Amino acid sequence: MSEPGLSDGDGAAAGAADSHGQYISAIYRHMQVVIAAELAPYRIGSGQYIFLMAIASGRAVTQKALSARLLVDKATTAKAIAKLEAEGYVRRDPDPADNRYQLLELTDEGRQIVPYVKEALARVKARTRKGLSDEAYDSFIQSLKIVLRNLTELEEIRE
Amino acid sequence: MSEPGLSDGDGAAAGAADSHGQYISAIYRHMQVVIAAELAPYRIGSGQYIFLMAIASGRAVTQKALSARLLVDKATTAKAIAKLEAEGYVRRDPDPADNRYQLLELTDEGRQIVPYVKEALARVKARTRKGLSDEAYDSFIQSLKIVLRNLTELEEIRE
DNA sequence: TTAAATTAGTTGCAATATCATCCTATATAG
DNA sequence: CTATATAGGATGATATTGCAACTAATTTAA
Numbered sequence: 001m002s003e004p005g006l007s008d009g010d011g012a013a014a015g016a017a018d019s020h021g022q023y024i025s026a027i028y029r030h031m032q033v034v035i036a037a038e039l040a041p042y043r044i045g046s047g048q049y050i051f052l053m054a055i056a057s058g059r060a061v062t063q064k065a066l067s068a069r070l071l072v073d074k075a076t077t078a079k080a081i082a083k084l085e086a087e088g089y090v091r092r093d094p095d096p097a098d099n100r101y102q103l104l105e106l107t108d109e110g111r112q113i114v115p116y117v118k119e120a121l122a123r124v125k126a127r128t129r130k131g132l133s134d135e136a137y138d139s140f141i142q143s144l145k146i147v148l149r150n151l152t153e154l155e156e157i158r159e
Numbered sequence: 160m161s162e163p164g165l166s167d168g169d170g171a172a173a174g175a176a177d178s179h180g181q182y183i184s185a186i187y188r189h190m191q192v193v194i195a196a197e198l199a200p201y202r203i204g205s206g207q208y209i210f211l212m213a214i215a216s217g218r219a220v221t222q223k224a225l226s227a228r229l230l231v232d233k234a235t236t237a238k239a240i241a242k243l244e245a246e247g248y249v250r251r252d253p254d255p256a257d258n259r260y261q262l263l264e265l266t267d268e269g270r271q272i273v274p275y276v277k278e279a280l281a282r283v284k285a286r287t288r289k290g291l292s293d294e295a296y297d298s299f300i301q302s303l304k305i306v307l308r309n310l311t312e313l314e315e316i317r318e
Numbered sequence: 319t320t321a322a323a324t325t326a327g328t329t330g331c332a333a334t335a336t337c338a339t340c341c342t343a344t345a346t347a348g
Numbered sequence: 349c350t351a352t353a354t355a356g357g358a359t360g361a362t363a364t365t366g367c368a369a370c371t372a373a374t375t376t377a378a
Contacts, residue, residue, distance in 0.1 A: 023307055074327070100326045136302060206333065
C-alpha cells in the first residue's frame with residue numbers, strides 16, 4: 001500500500017497539482033547516488049564528472065569558461081577541479097600569457113579513465129531513460145532546455 | 160560569444176550527445192536558488208518547503224511516511240522537520256499509541272503561511288514552465304515520472 | 319606612470335542531502 | 349518473562365553547491 005511517489009497524494013487537497021520541481025529534485029538526488037556508485041571505482045564523485053568530461057571534450061580551458069559552460073558557480077568549479085587534480089586526472093598550467101588563468105588539461109591518467117567514465121554515464125543514461133522512445137526522449141530534452149533557459153534568463157536580468 | 164549552455168559544444172567530439180542528467184542537474188541547482196529567494200521572507204529554505212507542503216496536504220503523518228512519499232532519506236526529513244519546528248510552523252506530537260512515532264502537524268502559524276508559500280511556488284512554476292504549452296508540459300511531466308520510476312525501481316531491486 | 323577598476327581564482331561559511339551508526343520503544347522468540 | 353530483533357528517529361561524518369569576501373594579476377583611466 002501507499003506506493004512511494006510524489007503525486008498530490010490525497011487528490012482532494014486544494015492541489016498545487018503536479019509540478020516539475022518535485023520531479024526534477026527527486027531525479028537529481030537519486031541520479032547523484034547512482035552516478036556516485038557507478039564512478040566510485042575511479043574515485044570520482046558525482047560532483048566532478050561533468051568537469052572531467054568537459055575538459056576531455058576540448059582543448060585547454062579556463063575554470064571561468066568551464067563555469068559558464070556548465071552553468072556552475074566558479075567556486076564549485078574550483079573545488080571540483082582541485083579534487084580531480086588531487087586524483088591525478090587533471091593538470092593546471094598557469095597561462096604564460098596571463099597568469100590569472102589556469103589552463104586545464106587531462107593528464108595521461110585522466111585520458112585513460114575517460115572512456116570508462118563515458119561508459120558508466122552511458123549506462124546510467126540508458127537505465128534512466130528506459131521506457132522513453134527516441135521521439136519522447138527528444139521532446140523531453142527540448143522541454144528541459146526550455147525550462148533551463150527560463151531559469152538562466154531570470155538571472156541575466158538580475159545582473 | 161560562447162553562450163553559456165550545456166550542449167556538447169564542439170559537436171565533433173566523440174559525443175555522449177545530449178543527456179538529461181546535465182539538464183536535470185542544472186535546473187535543480189538553479190531552481191534551488193530561485194526558490195530559496197522566493198521563500199526567504201518566510202524563513203523557509205529550499206530544503207524545507209516540500210515537507211511543509213506535504214504536511215499541509217493531509218492529516219498527521221510520521222517522518223517515515225513523509226520520507227517514503229517524498230523519496231527522501233529519513234535523515235533529511237528529520238533535519239528539515241527540526242527546522243520547521245524551530246521556526247514554529249510544525250509541531251511534533253509523539254503518538255500515544257506508539258512512542259516511536261512522531262505525528263507531524265502544522266501549527267497555527269504554519270497554516271497561516273501555507274497559502275503564501277503555495278503562491279510563491281506557483282510563481283516559480285509559472286516562470287520556469289514559460290514557453291511550454293499545456294500539452295508539452297503534460298508530456299514533460301510524464302517523462303519526468305518515467306525517469307523517476309526507473310531510478311526508484313533500481314533501488315527496490317537493491318533492497 | 320600611478321591609481322582605480324576589472325578579472326580569474328581561492329577560501330570560509332552555510333544549506334542541502336546521504337550514509338552509517340546509535341538510541342529508544344515496540345514486537346517477537348525462546 | 350526475558351532476550352533478541354525490528355522500527356522510527358536522531359546524530360555525526362562527509363559530499364556537493366552557492367554566496368560573499370578576499371588575493372593576485374592585468375587592464376583602463378587620470
